Amino acid sequence: MANxxxxxxxxxxxxxxxxxQHQDPANNLLVVSKPELGIDHLVLGCGEPLLILEQYLLDLPVPNGAIYQRLLQKNRDIIHGAFVLDExxxxxxxxxxxQLEHLDRPELEAVFNSLALLLSEFSDELIAFSKSGYEDA
Structure with a gap:
């Protein structure tokens, strides 16, 4: 049952x-897209007390320390959210x-705007990462 x-x-x-695109009220999960923002299959989990938002961005062909370093450096510029790696x-x-308790629409919208800005400003580098075309500068 949805909370x-x-x-x-x-x-x-x-x-x-x-x-x-997908709703699972029993598990409080939603999957959404908004192509004009570059947001595609963003997963939202509403598990009290937190809302967790995740969007898969890319696969790295091989582990790469220079890419990991660049992602961590870019995290400093991100207003909401961060780059993370899976296991x-x-x-x-x-x-x-x-936090769900005091979450309002403008705060949620700020996360989406932050992600959209990140994708628009950093897309060329992300594409290079996915092709192992990134060289440590």
Whole structure:
């Protein structure tokens, strides 16, 4: 059964014009996209007390210390969220965690805007990472 936070987040997403691609109220999960922001298959988990947002970005062909360093450096510039790696160290994911209790629509929208800005400013480098075309400068 969906919790009240799930329904609130779902409402915010619809108000913000997101395409809800998958809903799992029993597990309080949503998957959404908004192509004009570069957001594709963003997963939102509404598990009290936190909202966890994750978007898979790319696979790294091989582990690469220079890429890991660059991602950590870029994390400093990100307003909301951060780059993270999965357990394999090869999947790069954008992740943010928010407190559900006081979450409002502008705060959630700020996360989406931060992700959209990150994707627009850093897309060329991300593409290079995925092709192992990144050289340590």
């Amino acid at each position: 009240s936070y799930y329904l609130k987040i779902q409402t915010y997403l619809l108000e913000l014009g997101f395409d809800v 394999s160290g090869r999947k790069v994911i954008f992740r943010d965690t928010l």
